[in-house]
Amino acid sequence: RWxxxxxxxxxxxxxxxxxxxxxxxxxxDFRSLFEGxxxxxxxxxxxxxxxxxxxxxxxxxxxxxxxxxxRLALNHxxxxxxxxxxxxxxxxxxxxxxxxxxxxxxxxxFDTHYxxxxxxxxxxxxxxxxxxxxxxxxxxxxxxxxxxxxxxxRNELTKRGKRLQLPHDMGRPYVDxxxxxxxxxxxxxxxxxxxxxxxxxxxxxxxxxxxHQAWLHLRAAVRHYLCSFDEYDNLSKDEVDQKRLExxxxxxxxxxxxxxxxxxxxxxxxLRLAQHLHDQEEYTGWIKDSMEFWVERxxxxxxxxxxxxVVIMPETFLGNMHLLECAVQNIENDVGxxxxxxxxxxxxxxxxxxxxxxxxxxxxxxxxxxxxxFDFKFRLGHLRALVSKTSKHxxxxxxxxxFKSASLGGKEFTSKAYSxxxxxxxxHVCCRTTDAPSEDKYGDVVHYYLLHHxxxxxxxxxxxxxxxxxxxxxxxxxxxxxxxxxxxxxLECIRRxxxxxxxESDHIEILPCPxxxxx
Numbered sequence: 208r209w210x211x212x213x214x215x216x217x218x219x220x221x222x223x224x225x226x227x228x229x230x231x232x233x234x235x236d237f238r239s240l241f242e243g244x245x246x247x248x249x250x251x252x253x254x255x256x257x258x259x260x261x262x263x264x265x266x267x268x269x270x271x272x273x274x275x276x277x278r279l280a281l282n283h284x285x286x287x288x289x290x291x292x293x294x295x296x297x298x299x300x301x302x303x304x305x306x307x308x309x310x311x312x313x314x315x316x317f318d319t320h321y322x323x324x325x326x327x328x329x330x331x332x333x334x335x336x337x338x339x340x341x342x343x344x345x346x347x348x349x350x351x352x353x354x355x356x357x358x359x360x361r362n363e364l365t366k367r368g369k370r371l372q373l374p375h376d377m378g379r380p381y382v383d384x385x386x387x388x389x390x391x392x393x394x395x396x397x398x399x400x401x402x403x404x405x406x407x408x409x410x411x412x413x414x415x416x417x418x419h420q421a422w423l424h425l426r427a428a429v430r431h432y433l434c435s436f437d438e439y440d441n442l443s444k445d446e447v448d449q450k451r452l453e454x455x456x457x458x459x460x461x462x463x464x465x466x467x468x469x470x471x472x473x474x475x476x477x478l479r480l481a482q483h484l485h486d487q488e489e490y491t492g493w494i495k496d497s498m499e500f501w502v503e504r505x506x507x508x509x510x511x512x513x514x515x516x517v518v519i520m521p522e523t524f525l526g527n528m529h530l531l532e533c534a535v536q537n538i539e540n541d542v543g544x545x546x547x548x549x550x551x552x553x554x555x556x557x558x559x560x561x562x563x564x565x566x567x568x569x570x571x572x573x574x575x576x577x578x579x580x581f582d583f584k585f586r587l588g589h590l591r592a593l594v595s596k597t598s599k600h601x602x603x604x605x606x607x608x609x610f611k612s613a614s615l616g617g618k619e620f621t622s623k624a625y626s627x628x629x630x631x632x633x634x635h636v637c638c639r640t641t642d643a644p645s646e647d648k649y650g651d652v653v654h655y656y657l658l659h660h661x662x663x664x665x666x667x668x669x670x671x672x673x674x675x676x677x678x679x680x681x682x683x684x685x686x687x688x689x690x691x692x693x694x695x696x697x698l699e700c701i702r703r704x705x706x707x708x709x710x711e712s713d714h715i716e717i718l719p720c721p722x723x724x725x726x
Contacts, residue, residue, distance in 0.1 A: 209317045213324050213491060215499040218476075223325045226290070226306045228605065234304035235476050237323065238483045240279045241268045246471050254471050255479035259463035262358045265302060269392060270718040272464070274482060283320045287312065290319075321490045322692075325480050326499045332396045334477030337388075340399075342473060343418050344385060344409070354469055360407060361385045367406040374633040374704050375627040375722055376619060380448075400429045402706060402718050428454050432484060432494040455485035560608060563659055565649055568615055568698050570657050570668060574608030589695040594658065597667055597697075605658040605667070612656045613668070615701055622652045622670070635707045635719075638672065638700045649705060649717060650674035653693065668698045675715060 226236040233253050234242055241254040242265050256262055261271035264279070268395045272279060281289075285548040290308040292298040293681040300306045311317050344358055351357040355363070364385055371381050379394050381403055391399075400526050406425065411419035431454035439447055465473045484494060491497045512528040513521065562570040579602065594602045608626075611625040621633040634652040639645070650672040658667040672694045 211322075212317070213313070213322055213497065214311065215324050215326065215497075217326050217329060217499070221323050221326075224311070226308045226673055227323075228301065228304050228306075230476055232304075234300065234301060236479050237304060238320065238325075238480070239281055240264070240304070241274060241479065243476070243479070249472050252472070252475070255476065256463075256466050256471060256473070256474050256586040258459065258595065259467045274479075275459070278375075283318045283642075286320045288443065293312075308635055312316070317396070321487065324491065324497060324499070325483060325487055327432055327484060327487075327494045328393065328498045328500060330477045330480055331433060332393045334475065335425060335481065336396045336400055336429065338473055338475065338477070339422065340384065340388065342421075342470065343415065344388070353658065356410060356414055356417045357420075360414050360618050361408045364407055364410055368403070369401060371406070373631050373706065375621070375631040376633065377631075377720065381568070397429075397433060399592055401434045401533075402720065405718055406708065417464060417701075421461050421464040421469060424457045424464070428457040429463065430458075432488075433498075434495075451485055451488055458482060458484065458635075459521075465466050467626055471721070500589075545576060562610070562668070566666075567617075568668060569613065570608075570610040570655050571612040571614055572610060574610045574657060577607045577609045579603075579605070579607045582609070583695075586693065586695055593669060593695055593697065598665060600660055600663070600665065602658075604662075605660050608657040608659060610655040610657065613670070613698060615698060618704070620652065620701065620704065622654050624654055633704055635720075636707050637702045637705050638696060639702060640694075640696065640700055646700070648674055649707075650694070650717075652701075655698070670696055670698060 214224065216224055221227065221237075222229050222235075223487040225237065228234045231253060234245060234367070235253070235256070236243075236657060241255065242264075243255040244250065246254055255274070257272065257274035261273045261276075264270070264272050267278065285633065286305075287308070289298065289303040290305050291314075293303045293305060294307050300682040302529055306498050309319060312319050343354070344361065345352070361491070365383050368381055368383050373380060377398070379398070381398070382390065382395070382455040383404075384391075384399060384407075404422070408419065411422060430446065431450065439450060442450070460585065462474070462478055462482070465478070487497075489495050508529075509525060512525055517523075518524045529671070560573045560576065579590070580587065591602050594600070594605070610620045610622075612622075619633065620636065623632075623634050625634070636652055637647050637649055639647060653673055655668070655670045658669075659665075674694055706720050708718050710716055
């Protein structure tokens with residue numbers, strides 16, 4: 208049998224479906240009994256404090272409680288008890304935080320406490336991220352307010368942003384956060400938090416250190432809840448639990464700094480609900496795996512199919528369109544590479560100049576046949592050592608093909624010889640060699656190569672990498688001859704793409720590069 212376990216909805220929809228109080232109510236925190244209040248010089252909004260020092264609460268008259276007091280926590284039983292008392296007119300809705308019992312409570316095994324998921328993406332990105340940076344970059348006249356970036360620092364931030372060069376598959380390009388943040392969507396904010404924000408860290412640290420400390424805590428939480436793709440795959444359960452506790456503590460430390468050193472206007476309902484993300488992750492698993500984007504994606508898909516059509520049975524029409532998409536996708540998966548299809552009669556076959564499309568790691572497009580002793584005149588020994596480790600054949604028995612791009616783990620990487628992308632580049636990479644498997648090295652891919660043994664059909668894929676001196680977040684150009692700076696590495700040594708951000712005196716800062724399709 209199937210059971211409904213969770214329900215995804217934004218704030219207003221969740222309030223209607225769960226019969227909770229609205230998002231502007233002092234009792235809008237449906238996960239606890241904590242009550243917000245209004246503050247002088249903070250407008251008419253409701254704000255939730257108690258992170259730095261205890262505050263008074265209606266349910267516990269005469270006492271002051273902090274925001275994480277366990278007596279304020281709710282569960283399915285206590286939530287149902289509050290809703291039942293409201294139904295019986297024993298408790299006012301504005302005190303209970305709900306108008307009654309939700310209809311979903313009639314479903315078997317549905318938890319009315321954890322069943323209504325916190326919309327983490329909207330809460331963190333549209334709530335916490337935007338709120339913080341709109342505060343740090345607020346417009347002002349006269350003297351610059353405390354914990355706000357001054358105008359000269361903003362001008363410098365704009366200049367730094369112009370030096371960013373993105374890979375071709377990163378999605379939306381970077382636009383200036385100072386002048387264009389009003390046009391940003393979720394993808395822009397997420398890329399800022401994960402990658403681009405590092406160009407602002409020196410400015411924040413110099414001009415508003417309290418905001419800088421708050422941002423470091425908030426960014427660490429964002430990276431855990433929304434960006435930790437593939438980073439925790441090899442961790443043990445104890446290590447995962449530790450990571451979750453660290454993310455919870457980062458949210459709490461951010462809240463403390465906001466309440467005491469920044470402004471109470473950042474202590475919004477979103478920040479209050481963020482305190483429950485750790486508990487939700489314990490109950491439902493990774494936040495990144497239970498976000499609300501599936502609802503929006505499905506609506507977009509239906510809009511794409513329906514458009515302005517009028518059909519008798521829309522559910523049948525949408526079902527058929529979905530099946531058609533699946534059929535086309537299956538055909539594409541079977542074929543793999545359209546260039547490997549039989550060519551038209553009378554054309555010359557170029558299959559011998561192409562890589563095997565069935566391999567997960569493969570070289571793209573048509574290769575150029577090269578002479579081994581000419582291309583590797585000064586590194587012939589390196590190439591022979593590479594072949595001897597992986598093959599029983601000698602180097603002289605192989606044919607050498609040179610390529611401009613490759614597919615590694617389903618992601619396309621290019622080389623410096625690839626000229627289609629002028630404003631973007633995907634040849635800045637992080638790699639690990641067999642002699643130092645735990646040390647990250649960085650460099651630019653100059654060419655991709657394929658050694659093909661025509662008799663046995665054995666294939667050896669490798670690349671030429673121009674490496675940079677140093678490790679960590681900063682590396683340096685090595686001014687030597689090409690023969691000394693080029694490494695011959697198997698493609699399996701390449702781990703991921705990175706962004707090289709140029710600094711002074713030939714130094715480069717390494718910025719993480721998110722994969723496409725994050726949102």
